[in-house]
Amino acid sequence: MGGGQGAGSLALPPQTSSQIIIIGxxxxxxxxxxxxxxxxxxxxxxxxxxxxxxxxxxSPLLGELVCSNSLRADSVENAVGLLKEEMRRLGSLLLAAAAATRVAAGKALAVDREAFAAYLTEALENEPLVEIIREEVTELNADQTTILATGPLTSDALAGALARVTGQEHLHFYDAIAPIVYAESLDMSKVFRASRYGAGEDYLNCPFTEEEYAAFYQALMAAEQAPLRSFEEPRYFEGCLPLEVMAARGYLTLVYGPLKPVGLVDPGTGRQPFAVAQLRQENREGTLYNLVGFQTKLKYGEQERVFRLIPGLEHAEFARLGSIHRNTFIRSPGLLSPHLNFLEHPHLFLAGQISGVEGYVESGAMGLLAGINAARQAQARPLVTPPRATALGALIHHLTNTETKDFQPMNVNFGLFPPLPGRTPKKLRGAAYATRALEELEDWQRQMEEGG
Ligand SMILES: Cc1cc2nc3c(=O)[nH]c(=O)nc-3n(C[C@H](O)[C@H](O)[C@H](O)COP(=O)(O)OP(=O)(O)OC[C@H]3O[C@@H](n4cnc5c(N)ncnc54)[C@H](O)[C@@H]3O)c2cc1C
Structure with a gap:
């Protein structure tokens, strides 16, 4: 931790018994x-x-939304809507702030980001039990009740300290995003609209001949990549590899991966192309399309040059270029307990994106649970975990499920919940998950109150 005046340090001064430290x-x-x-x-x-x-x-404010101003779907029949309702019932400050600063967004809960962050900052500044210290923390002391909540962009020094606690192999640093093009800049005489095998979602398809693919592949392999910082060795999700990393595995790897042509017939030739790049609609108006599977760490100028070799994209204008996100997170299964503290370092809790969840609401939800448990630890009370059938419990299960082979950060979704008993028609499933979850949450809250 920096040694600024009045800043204190995680090693100094010692905590009083019912005090915790939160970083971030x-x-x-x-x-x-x-x-x-x-x-x-x-x-x-x-x-x-x-x-x-x-x-x-x-922004200097606390609780800053770094990108979208949406906290996503509001209905409890949607998993993230249910998660928000559970948080509301547990007295969430984030949901109180969202209610107070809401803006119109159809079925989503969106907020005025400035007002939202100002509400949160003021609430904590006015809370006598909370002392806010504007310092970068660079060291961890795993013997004091501490919640680490420094997010996907945790500062380098602290990430290093965390790696020393967890073991370097359990800390990941990246995920990857794909470029977006303007629909009007596509050459629609080459691009065709179709879904694979005529089923499911429609894509715009860019068909390659073998010669066009060879030229594209060569350019991709020769293109310059953006430099990485020295301490950061990339560890990509297997399902989200940068295009050039995948391509480097072999000349035809892309043709069996993101550029696979099977199930697609080019109406111009009546045949299956040698390879196909697919573009997925990005916004409701259909003005933007993203290049599916084209997450990349090529330099921006190189991306424009290489991706314009895709048939139909010769004159493409890019609304966003691909990049690799820093996303610091822990491979939590086997490391974290269902109370969000480390199995081997029970005073150290994780919360937010760094714990292995994805999204604003999910991050806040893990903060809520870590806050409850760190407080209980400071008061020498037993730690708690929400029932598995709640949205909160489903996320905890994801973080602690040691059977997961390739752990990846996850948004909440009904796939993480225990299956419903019997056969519930698809239309009614969301409501059934919600009813079960909210009943179990109520019982759990009652038990916590009765159990002290
Ligand atoms: C570029 C980007 C865009 C994203 N867009 C979205 C989106 O649109 N929608 C969505 O749902 N999710 C999005 N996410 C994912 C995620 O939901 C957000 O990052 C979310 O803010 C995570 O919450 P958090 O509390 O874990 O971390 P953060 O909200 O990032 O909070 C961490 C805080 O810790 C502070 N901090 C970091 N290191 C230290 C240190 N050493 N000492 C003291 N303080 C420190 C930071 O300044 C920051 O204020 C995005 C992530 C990134 C990186």
Missing amino acids: GGLAGVEAAWQAARRGVKVRLYEMKPRRFSPAHQ
Whole structure:
């Protein structure tokens, strides 16, 4: 931790018994601080802004939404809507802020991002049990009750400290995003609209001849990649590999992967092309399309040059170019307990994106649970975990399921829930998951209140 005046350090001064430390004042850290304070526990909340900003953060306020202003679907028949309802019932500060700063967004819950962050900041500044310290933390002390909630862009020094606690092999640093093109810049005399085998979602398809593929492949292999920082050795999700990493595995790897032509017939030739690049509609208006599977770390100029070799994209204008996200997260199964503390370091809790969930709401949800449990630990009370059939429990299950082979950060979805008993028609499943979850949540809340 930086040695700024009055900043304290994780090693100094020692905590009083009912005090916890939270590192990171983003969505998870803010919610955790609120939950702990509501339980009468003192919180020292460390936030490095405005002294230091990650590459995505811009505002000095706590609880900043770095990209979209949407907290996604509102209905409880949708898994993320259900998660929000569970959080509301557990007294979530994030959901109170969202209700107070909501903007019109159809079936989604979207907020005015400035007002949202201002609401959260003010709520914590006015909370006497919370002390906000604007310092970057660089060291961890696993002997003090601490919640690490520094997010996908955790500062380098602290990521290094975490790697020393967990073992380097359990800490991941990246995910990857694909470029987006403007529909009007496509050559529709070459591109055709179709779904594979005529079933499912429609794509725009860019057909390659063998010669066109060979030229594209050569250019891709020769293109310059954006440099990585020295300490960061990339560990990509197997399902989300950069295009050039996949291509380097062999000349035809792409033809069996993201450029596979099977099930697609070019109406121009009446035949299956040698390879096909697929474009998926990105916005409701149909003005933007993303290049499916084209996540990449090529330099921007190189991306434009190489991707314009795709038939139909010769004059493509790019709304967004591909990049590799820093996404610091832990391979949590086998490391984290269902209470969100480390099995081997029970005083150290994780919350937010770094715990292995994906998304604003999911990050906040893990903050909520970590806040409850860190507070309970500080008060020498037993730790708790929500029932498996709740959205909160489903996420915890994802983080602790040691049977997962290739662990990846995950948005909440009904696939993570235990199956419903019997056969429920598809249309009624969302409501059935929600009814079961909210009943179990109510029982759990009652038990917590009765059990002390
Ligand atoms: C570029 C980008 C765009 C994203 N867009 C979306 C989106 O549109 N929708 C969505 O649902 N999710 C999105 N996510 C994923 C994720 O939901 C968000 O990153 C979310 O903010 C994660 O919440 P968090 O609390 O874990 O981390 P954050 O909200 O990032 O909070 C972490 C906080 O910790 C602070 N911090 C970091 N290191 C230190 C340190 N050493 N000492 C003290 N403070 C520190 C940071 O300044 C920050 O305030 C995006 C992620 C990224 C990287």
